[in-house]
Amino acid sequence: MGGGPSNEMREAGAAATTAFRDGFGGTIVLPGDPGYDRARAVWNAVADLRPAVVARCGSPADVVAAVRFAREHDLVVAVRGGGHSVAGFSTCDGGVVVDLSGMRGARVDQGARTARVAGGALLSELDVAAQAAGLACPVGVVGHTGVGGLTLGGGMGRLMRRHGLTLDNLLSAEVVTADGRVVRAAPDEHPELFWGLRGAGANFGVVTSFEFRLHPVGPVVTQGAVRHGLDRAWRAASSVAELAATGPDHVFLGLNLTSAEPGSSGPAVSAGALHAGTPEDAERDLAPLRDAAAVEDSIAPRRYLDVQLMNDDAMAWGKRFYMKGAYLPFLTEELVETCAGRVAAAPPDCEISFWALGGAVGRVPEDATAFTGRGAAFWLGVECLWQDPARDDEYVAWGRAAMGALQPFTTSGHYVNDMVESGEAVVRSVYGDAKYERLVALKRDWDPDNVFRRNQNVAP
Numbered sequence: 038m039g040g041g042p043s044n045e046m047r048e049a050g051a052a053a054t055t056a057f058r059d060g061f062g063g064t065i066v067l068p069g070d071p072g073y074d075r076a077r078a079v080w081n082a083v084a085d086l087r088p089a090v091v092a093r094c095g096s097p098a099d100v101v102a103a104v105r106f107a108r109e110h111d112l113v114v115a116v117r118g119g120g121h122s123v124a125g126f127s128t129c130d131g132g133v134v135v136d137l138s139g140m141r142g143a144r145v146d147q148g149a150r151t152a153r154v155a156g157g158a159l160l161s162e163l164d165v166a167a168q169a170a171g172l173a174c175p176v177g178v179v180g181h182t183g184v185g186g187l188t189l190g191g192g193m194g195r196l197m198r199r200h201g202l203t204l205d206n207l208l209s210a211e212v213v214t215a216d217g218r219v220v221r222a223a224p225d226e227h228p229e230l231f232w233g234l235r236g237a238g239a240n241f242g243v244v245t246s247f248e249f250r251l252h253p254v255g256p257v258v259t260q261g262a263v264r265h266g267l268d269r270a271w272r273a274a275s276s277v278a279e280l281a282a283t284g285p286d287h288v289f290l291g292l293n294l295t296s297a298e299p300g301s302s303g304p305a306v307s308a309g310a311l312h313a314g315t316p317e318d319a320e321r322d323l324a325p326l327r328d329a330a331a332v333e334d335s336i337a338p339r340r341y342l343d344v345q346l347m348n349d350d351a352m353a354w355g356k357r358f359y360m361k362g363a364y365l366p367f368l369t370e371e372l373v374e375t376c377a378g379r380v381a382a383a384p385p386d387c388e389i390s391f392w393a394l395g396g397a398v399g400r401v402p403e404d405a406t407a408f409t410g411r412g413a414a415f416w417l418g419v420e421c422l423w424q425d426p427a428r429d430d431e432y433v434a435w436g437r438a439a440m441g442a443l444q445p446f447t448t449s450g451h452y453v454n455d456m457v458e459s460g461e462a463v464v465r466s467v468y469g470d471a472k473y474e475r476l477v478a479l480k481r482d483w484d485p486d487n488v489f490r491r492n493q494n495v496a497p
């Protein structure tokens with residue numbers, strides 16, 4: 038979108054300055070301010086929107102003030118944690134961005150094995166603080182992702198089979214509600230809200246602080262991938278499927294089928310793993326993945342912290358992104374060959390990946406949290422990254438067609454943090470009808486006016 042701010046945006050901006058002048062401890066950025074373009078940017082460059090106000094909060098009281106101001110002026114609210122929503126939900130046109138990027142940091146209690154994490158913190162802050170104490174919380178695989186959105190939707194990553202999703206390790210949350218209260222949600226305090234926060238959390242308020250359980254991890258783990266040409270896709274996939282079914286929980290397993298990159302040898306398939314046990318056990322447990330005929334084998338001992346940051350540059354801010362996700366009951370040769378065919382015909386920087394679930398993820402009862410999909414054997418993601426806006430249609434069409442071809446192999450439910458498309462049918466497909474109705478009832482209790490609707494929205 039081009040052009041300068043509209044009159045309404047200017048008026049809203051001027052009103053904001055007045056309203057926020059007293060008592061707002063953070064920074065207000067308005068259209069036309071020198072830092073506006075930086076302040077409105079989010080990770081997915083496709084979401085190029087122009088809010089009327091970016092309210093960079095420094096405390097829960099600032100969040101309360103920003104939400105109240107938006108409501109008084111009947112402006113849309115977008116809440117921004119790490120800014121990585123694949124759908125661009127943490128920005129909006131003409132509304133107020135409640136920006137938590139000024140509320141960062143993680144404090145670890147080594148003895149209690151817990152961490153208190155600010156609502157706008159990034160995964161890398163939690164990883165660094167926890168590893169300094171020899172601990173970790175299971176989080177995602179890119180360090181600059183926000184703890185906020187990741188946790189409130191799920192949190193899949195390299196430790197999930199051993200220690201569960203990020204949200205399975207949430208002990209309590211401090212929440213600013215739509216009516217401007219600050220409440221604590223935990224198993225013993227507002228338990229139904231705590232249930233909904235864990236999987237549909239963006240709907241119910243602004244989480245200003247998270248408390249997590251931590252586990253001893255590392256500092257060294259065994260990690261890497263065994264790469265093959267696409268003609269060996271099923272060989273690689275079957276080794277991953279076999280190990281996922283029979284291997285220990287402390288093995289994370291993924292399979293990536295990637296399109297050809299300019300200057301590289303062609304499309305490839307990689308069987309990846311992280312083993313959180315001893316190097317000796319890793320040597321034994323990961324043996325089924327190794328293959329003398331592989332193009333490359335990078336499995337080796339590494340610092341857990343280095344592993345957690347190793348994708349950060351490849352997934353840097355500023356690119357355009359599209360994805361579709363689903364769950365799979367098992368892997369079959371027909372499915373894997375269909376994926377191979379799709380990536381062989383894909384433009385650069387497209388991939389289809391599978392992450393093994395099971396382990397600690399599958400042991401939590403499906404109705405214990407709002408998150409869905411615990412019974413699936415694999416999560417499936419179709420993803421593409423590109424730079425040129427003129428290629429938007431080409432990439433989105435590839436992603437949609439690839440997932441269309443894989444649909445017959447999928448099972449029910451979706452991971453909410455994957456969903457680029459939105460609307461009631463999409464949100465119902467994430468949670469299923471029973472959970473959706475429970476979430477609607479919760480939404481009526483906590484946000485009857487749907488103040489928090491820039492998300493996969495559960496309408497009250």
Ligand SMILES: Cc1cc2nc3c(=O)[nH]c(=O)nc-3n(C[C@H](O)[C@H](O)[C@H](O)COP(=O)(O)OP(=O)(O)OC[C@H]3O[C@@H](n4cnc5c(N)ncnc54)[C@H](O)[C@@H]3O)c2cc1C
Nearest residue numbers: 116118119120121122127156177178183185186187193244
């Ligand atoms: C590069 C990249 C890597 C990823 N890797 C993984 C991965 O390994 N595992 C995984 O499970 N997912 C992964 N994801 C998906 C990720 O979990 C979601 O994109 C998540 O929503 C990002 O959270 P955020 O705080 O950065 O995003 P934001 O865009 O800031 O927020 C996302 C949503 O959550 C809401 N929200 C954010 N913080 C708060 C808060 N404190 N209180 C209330 N609402 C809030 C926002 O309003 C918005 O609706 C990845 C995404 C990207 C772009």
